[in-house]
Amino acid sequence: MLRILPYLVITVCVLLSCTSKIDSLTENKIKIRGVNLVAPPEPFDPVYFDSLVELGVSHVAVVPFGFSRKGSQRVIYNHEKQWWGEKDEGVFKTIELAHEHGLQVLLKPHMWISGEGWPGDFFIEDDFIDQWFNEYNQYILHYANIADSMNVEMLSIGNELRKLAINYPAYWKNLIEKTRAVYKGKLIYSANWDNYTQISFWQDLDYVGINAYFPLPKNRIEELTDLESIKDSWSPWVRELNEFNSKVNKPIIFTEFGYMSKDDSYNGHWLVSDSAYDEEDQALxxxxxxxxxxxxxxxxxxxxxxxxxxxxxxxxxxxRDAFIFQGKKAEKILKKHYSTGY
Incomplete structure (x- = not known):
């Protein structure tokens, strides 16, 4: 017994060390004060990460796009014609710089549908669904391996694929199982604000992810005029989110939130894109x-x-791109909240 004791001690220490490392890499100890980074076309100056730290940011989402099209079973990614920040070289460097600046990372692959853009209405015929998901699995598992090798804290397995997520839950459960086999961190899916309640695989994930572009007010009757009225108009959505959280018992993360610098920007960006430029409403x-x-x-x-x-x-x-908050009144609001750490 005495002879094997040192080996037992070493084994226990190794196991505890590994467990401690995994926990430290994957647990979010604080509420996320994050931004989605736009993948740049060429290498960037690390000084922008200094600006994020000064803003109070604690987490960043790195967003490498994949591409598909209607009638095709292909998922294209890490292509030589993509921007530097979307190719592996840029993804690795961005993650490395984020960690060097003390920021935690969400690796958040997005699909872009050629000729359509937004992937929410993208759909594959049943005869080709196996082929498409096989390609999509390769896409996500590619980034799962990068995430694991770079000690990325969280990985999103999909973003706003509304029809595919609702109609084919078995494929997503299978993908989650495969992803967990190669990646030790936390998993999330990024659902659009109008269909997160229809996702049936939340229990297989660590967090509920919502792209929170909820239109205010929900009932379109009341007029919003100041900060207090806008805050009050959130009440129906807050009740809905609270009830949903009670059912799934999973923390909710807004994997995206933001507003255009337009009049009444809180009404929903698809309704105000032609409105007049207005930094004040974006900040409110x-x-x-x-x-x-x-x-x-x-x-x-x-x-x-x-x-x-x-x-x-x-x-x-x-x-042209009114979602930008940099240099606008909204940046000061973001700093006001982020710098206090919630």
């Missing part, structure tokens, strides 16, 4: 969301959409 919308949710125990924080790793020339980008 940010302030209301973070004020309402920061006190909710079941809300684990979120990632603002979106942050460019480059300087933003005002006239070139501000009106």
């Amino acid at each position: 919308a940010y302030d209301a969301l973070l004020s309402v949710f920061r006190s909710k125990d079941w809300w684990n924080g979120g990632y603002s959409w979106k942050y460019f790793m480059k300087s933003i020339p005002r006239e070139e980008y501000y009106r």
Whole structure:
């Protein structure tokens, strides 16, 4: 017994060390104060990570796109024609720099559907669904292996694939099982705000992810005029989210939230894209969301959409891509909330 004791001690220590390492890599000890990073077309100056730290950011989402098209079973990713930040070289470097700056990482692959863009309505005929999911599995498992090798804290297995997520849950459960076989961190799926209650595989994941573009007000009757009225208009959605959390018993993360710098931006970006430029309403919308949710125990924080790793020339980008908060009033609101750590 005495002869084998040292070996037992060594084995226990190794196991405890591994467990401790995994826990430290995967557990989110604080509410997420995050941003989604726009993958840049070329290598960027690390000074932008200094700016994020100064803003109070604790987490970043790295977003490598994959591409498919209607009538095709292919999923294209890490292609030579993609931007640097979406190819493996850029993904590795971005994760490395984020960790060097003390930021935790969500690796969050997105699908882009050629000719359609948003993947929410993308659908594959039953005769080809096996082939498509086989390609999609390779796409996600590719990033699962990167996430594991880079000690990434969390991985999203999909983003806003509304029809495919609702109609083919068995394929997603199979993907989750395969992903857990190669990746030790936390898993999440990023559902659109209008269908998160229809996802049937939340219990197989660690978190509920919602892209939180909830339109305010929900009933479209009341008029919102100031911060308090916008905060009050969240009440129906908060009740719905609270009830949902009670059913699934999983923390909720807003894998995306954000607003356009447009009049009445809190109404829903698909309804206000042609409205007049308005930084004030964007700032009010940010302030209301973070004020309402920061006190909710079941809300684990979120990632603002979106942050460019480059300087933003005002006239070139501000009106064309109104989701930008950099250099606008909304950035000061984000800093006000993020710098206090919720």
